Amino acid sequence: MPKADKQSLNRLLFFSVTLLLAILIGLLYTRQAPYIVVAVMGLSISAVLLHISRNLRHHYQMISEVAKQIARGDYSLRIPSLELGEIDHLGKSLNDMLGALDKTISHLAIHREELRLVLSSIDDILWSQNRDGRIVWANRSFGKLFPLYDPEKRQYAREVLDISLTELIDQWKTEQHTRIKELHLGEHHYLLSGNRNDAANRTVFLMQNIDTIYQAEQMKKEFIVNLAHELRTPLTAIKGFSDAMEEYVVPENKRYLAIIQNHTQRLIHLIRDLEQLIRLEAISQADLHPTKLPVFFENLRLILDPMVEEKSLELTIALEDHLPIFECDPFRFEQIFINLVQNSLRYTNQGGITIECKRQSDAISFTVSDTGSGIDPVHLPRIFERFYVGDPSRNRKLTGTGLGLAIVKHIVLMHGGTICANSSPGKGTSIEMSFPLTNTYAIE
Template sequence: MAKIRGMSIFKKMGLLAFALFGAISILTSILTAYILYDRMTKEYISKGSAIAKSIAGASQEILLNRDAATVQAMIDQYLEIEGVAYVFVMDADRFVVSHTFVPQMPPRLTMLHEFKQEQRIDELEIESYGRIIDICEPILAGVAGYVHVGMDKELIEEYFWSVVLKMQVLMIAIFWVCVGTLYVVTRRISRPLAQLTEYAEKLAAHDFSATIEIRTKDEVDMLGRTMESMAKELSTLFTDMESEVSKATGDLREHMVYLSAIIDNLADGLVVVSPSGSVTVINPAMREFFDLGDKDYRGFAATDVFPTEVSELTTAIRICDSDTRSAEIPLSRGRTGKAVGSSICIEEPARQCLGGVVLIRDITREKELDQLKTDFIATVSHELRTPMTSVLGFAKIIRKKLEQAVFPTLIEKSDVEKAVIQVQENMEIIVSEAERLTELINDVLDIARMEAGEIQWRDQVVFMPDVIRQSLDSTRGIWSVKGVEVVADVESGLPPVRGDRGRLVQVLINLISNSIKFTNESPIICRARRDGHFVLVSVSDHGVGIDHDDLESIFDKFRQVGDTLTDKPAGTGLGLPICRQIVEYHGGLIWAESEPGKGSTFFFSIPAARIRTADTSVFEEDYKCVLSESDSTMLVREATDPDAAPLILVVGDDPTLGLFLKDVFTGQGLRVAVAGNGEEAMEMASALLPNLIAMDLMMPGMDGHTIIKCLYKNSVTNQIPILVLSALTDTVSSGGDIALTRPVDDVRLIEVVRALLLEKDIRGSCLILGNSDRPVYKGLSVLCPESITFCPIDDIWKHIEKGFRGIVFIPVELGEQLDISLLSRLPDVSVVILPVLTGREKSI
């Protein structure tokens, strides 16, 4: 039975009836009692008057006779009358001759006043009697005395309350009789209703077998029958519905089994995490990848089950606020996996995040293959580059020798003129092809190293305008030849970026070169803009353009747009992939937009760096040094010919000084290169690796002191001795190795130069491990015309770090203590193992 909250209707009605009945009965009884009270009071007064009159009438004679006992006997009998509280008689002197008080007459009553002619009625309250109506009657107009009769008013009140009480009792009795009757009657009505309620509750509890027994042949009976038929209908509906549901459940279960089997049999590992980060699904492949065994991990936090890399991925995707993520993840037993994570999100009925799913594929094999490929390319490139350097170097020397020494002698002979021209052309082809091949090899090596992660990236503050300027300068040779103009359009106030300046220059050079390659129309515009938190750089041309379909693939390795067979191959096809590698490394994006026939625009964006202004001075200095540096991998370094005369780099903005020095050094059989300013000097020093740098301290822009500092910082150039020529006498703090005060005389200059060259040029020298007391092997002086240095075996790496290039002789007994293969792999270092005391040398 459902509980009725609050009171049932019957209870409410009962309570209301009780209250009404109570009010009516109280009011009625009070009214009745009040009427009674009023009536009785009047009755008492008239009764008292009658008694007083009677006593007064009878006692006239007695009082005159002054017989108190007779009066007493008379008044005693009146005391027996109901309601009479007391009687007393006074004589004419108001002396009380008889009274009925016990134990004594209340003093107050003797104070009462009397009328001589008429009756007097007082209401007063006397202790031990309560409220009293005193009736005073004069006897013989007061001549014989007065009689007082006291009527007890308390008695009237007693009657009053007794009547009220009796009426209440009667009313309550009547009320309960009515309640009893009503109860019986209402029960007859409510019983079928209760039955109906019970039946309805059974229906609510899906008990359709219940029946209802109401045969009262009235509305309730009809309602009962209707409910019965309704129950039958409901029963049928329920049965149908249940069979439908069980069928659907079966289908669903089958489907679930199917899906579950698919997941279990996936070759890829699969894990699903809930938005809270707990694991909900995990398949056997996943367990195998992480050696998780058969334990049920559902409900565990993903961070507890999986290594950090997977945990991070699940954390990123489970809240549906990011795109698909992927990562390479180390698996158990040294394997590598490629993980792809995506959020599980439903849009209907409302957007809701269900967590994330991570798929992991075992790519160990692919990685190995890729590594093999990278290694192969690197090895091949390296093996190719060394001979190619020689080929290119010698080709250039041959061309130079031919042009300087051979062709002038043949200029008179017309019969060989044609051959000379042909040789000249062929040499050009050899040099240019060798240069192209070198470039290709460098590119391949570059990309291979990038992919292998072997590149050392610098982290500097870089200003994009400088990068653009340097790139334009570097490419000036190409575009000025082709007659195309390249224009820089740089927004003012661009923020700097963080990254590797050289690499960024490489990117821009690549893009500009590409544009020059494919366009004949000016101008090529190189723009730099701020784009939110990025610095956006673009290179636009009006060239042939790129097909829409090719816009993505041009960034793939070895993909060049167009038919490489018909079009002249004008590049390695590795430029853009390298660019992409560099830009993506910096956290930026690179893409191209094009309209075929109208031109194309290449964009790349680099995140802007946040720099504190306090760092500016430090940054300035770094910047200058960075500017002066060049990576050896970028520039083709001219092979150093050990036999060639020492190269002296002359730095100075004064052309006369430059010419003078060139003359002096050339006359001594030395080679001379001239740099006009600091930046040029830095580049050339790195590129040419001169044996000596002669420098004028006073120069515009970068001054001599800065150049010297930068040169010493650079590991490539810090071995080069620096001769400072200064017009000032105070040159001690210049920082160079030696300083000469201008004007200098030839002889002094040459002496100093020779001294510096002999002292510092150790590139062609020999290094013998061991102590100097070892007897010098015969013939070593032939191999080492300049100097032989002995060094302890532990110091060999210091020498290598300092830039030692040459032949290292290792006594065979010390060979065990040294990683000879590592040493031999170093460029420009040859290793010779010396046999033990045989007197014969063995070279490897």
Template sequence: MRKKLLVTYVILILMAVGIASFSFWSRGYSYINKQSENVYLMKAEILGDTFANTEIEEEKDYKNFVDDYSQKYKIRITLISNDGTVIADSSTNKQLENHKNREEVKGALLGKKVTVKRYSSTMRQMYIYSAVPAKTGGFTGVLRVSVPLSYLNGLNHNFYHSLVFSVVTCLFLAIIVAIYFTKLISKPIDDISRAANQISNGNYDIKIYTREKDQLGQLVHSFNIMTGNLKSSMKKLTRRNIELEAILSSMQSGVVAIDDSNSILFHNNSFSNIIELQESNLVSKSIYNVARNALIFEVIDLVREKHETVVREGSLSLKEDKIIRVTATRLVKETGRDLGVLIILENITQMKKLENMRRDFVSNVTHELKTPLTSIRGFIDTLKGGAIQDEVVAKRFLDIIDIEAERLHILIQDILLLSEIESKGDKETKDCDITHTISDVIELLQPKMTDKVYIIFDNNSNIRPFPCNPDRMKQLFINLLDNAIKYTEEGSVRIQCKEKQDKLFISISDTGIGIEEKYLDRIFERFYRVDKGRSRKMGGTGLGLSIVKHIVELYNGKINVYSTSGVGTTFEIWLPYGK
């Protein structure tokens, strides 16, 4: 900008100075020539008057006159008679040719005052001649003065050098002034340009100061207002972007937006995690190269075809098979123009598992409740049908009804206990003497013992009290020991309890029928029984081990089971003291 402005100024100055110089030179040259002619003509007139008043007695006085005044005025003087004969010439003593035909002589002889420029054959150079009529005593003719044209050219040359010096000086001064004013005028523009560069680099705190009150001052003022507004807008936009990124980052669902050409506009980390990609930045990549899943492609096509939100569920086969829910909707501007498609991926694998577990649980509870209720209702109908009259049969049926009612009671109690552990956790915690709790449970289960089964308890009195709910811990031992006694026809049930690595270690092993290895992974599932007939016969609900596992997990512990069919089963529990 500054260079352009300076070049413009210089061009204008050069044009102005050039035009002025040409005009001044033309007029000055003409003026000098005209004035020179007038001066020499005036000198000729003065010399003519002087010559007329001079007394001429001899021929040599003519020569003396022209020589004296030639030296005085530094000009050439010639006296020419009416017939053209040169009487005297200050430049030579030789007799010159007849000058009657000279232009200036002709004019003077006619009584005119003449000035001409022509080549002098005598002096062999250009001369300017001024001639006037002259008369004295015995002479009538022409008095002519002349000077070499080189003299006038010398004046013109001096004038030319003076003019060039003046022009160069003025041009130099004008350029300096132009540079100064260019800087002065362009400074606000340069400030605006530098400020704009800093703004483009992200510095919105820049501000321009100027004393100008004209259009540039108004431009600077408007620029400062624009910078302030831009800073405010960028702060809002940055804050909104941070909030949006925080929202997207905190979402468990994968979010991705694509444009009309299927290029990714933005996405969150959950999207990369769900489709199991290591790349953190997928922007500008094609969705077809990133998420190679027919369900996602189908949903995208449906949204573009139907122009409405589409929800589909399906599988995603990667390292681990997943069940996903894909929700897609149009991205639309306020003007109604489509920008692309917004896709939300939800990993519903766990939710589907929970739904299946809930469905299985309801089915199992229904079945477990239905079996004793059907039995009870059957016996009641039999009693109503007349069997109640037979005291022996009636008593046996009532005993069976009592057993089934007890089964229902135990089942409901276990379900309620399991629900309570899952929902409420454990708020009633206190230091529990584990050895004392085990002793109480052994005593409680003593009536179920037979002569062929006995319990071995390796009592360790040095065990620290464990912080827990004593009722929960008692239920854990009841369920494990009850199972061990039920499924041990002959042999022993051994209980060990000790501290290991700041953990409470509990081991309960039996020499019972054992469990086949293929069933071990499922024994902690609700209502799962390895031998359903035997379990029901012994009054089991199928919830005992599930309750045990929930209690162990309640205290951040782990439970392992080892079993060999026909040899026995061992349960090992690790409970950390620091919960």
């Protein structure tokens, strides 16, 4: 309460008390005094209450006005001291809360501006759009890539973005929260990722330029192709001359000649596998043809039987009845089983190799298992990597290139399938592949 109002109230109270005492004194001399006393007391109390009510209404209006200004976003206002006990204590508590809130909002504004500057300065393309497809915000790089974007307008993404990008985003609406896809716009390559915020009904998109990665990949492929070309001629000569020397070499040197021939053959296989892997990576989609699986495996057996019989092992091919026609690239698909069987033969000295084919509820599966030495489970997650060697001491005696399983995985992925391995030392290895039933149709 202002000091002047408080003094006025004190004077009014003093006047009322003085008047009340005067009336009480007059009560001793007149009979009508009680009525006069009651009337005067009522008027005095009414005057005091009226004055208090006006002051309370005035202070309430002050608090209400401050609250309205805060609701409009002005957190710098404070409630003045009212000198009315509990109300004044409440005002002080509200002022403390407003001070803390104003400080927090100031810090948030600073951090928001810093974040805006960071997002505007990076080369990656960033933007956010709501569930209706309107662009909520975008950084400077977005505007450079998509010149139709106007930050002053609430534009739909389809008005600004390339049609291929819009179609890709539409496909994501039913997928998981986080998605990553490769995208080609003009002559550039991008890695597109999106993260949906369900609470805000928005999705934030990030496009990273990966041209340098593609250039490095292309340089690597060209290097491998050139290296293979340069090595093939001398290796062919070494192999030819070493074979020609075989009948003339003295017995004590035959062991050394055999070492030359084995390592030459291994290098030739390595170059062949490298070239095959490079060719596979250049193919974006398999050349699919309707294939009858019984006929396919009957022809495959003609290739595999000589390999298996050379080690005195048994090859079993178990096919489920009434298999559907399977769409695949027959040559590439055949390479899967050749590589897997060759890999099994290196580590299997007794027993045999089994190829199984079954139809599942939503897929068709193929399994290649052996009775070999098996693989330590710690190595299983990496056996499909290029040149990965799980046990160097064991592989030193063998002639594998380290690319066979990598080629198998690549062909499986080309056909939209999945691949995994199960094994334990001394109990053999099982390679399982699964392909969606969309790759099949029933035999009429």
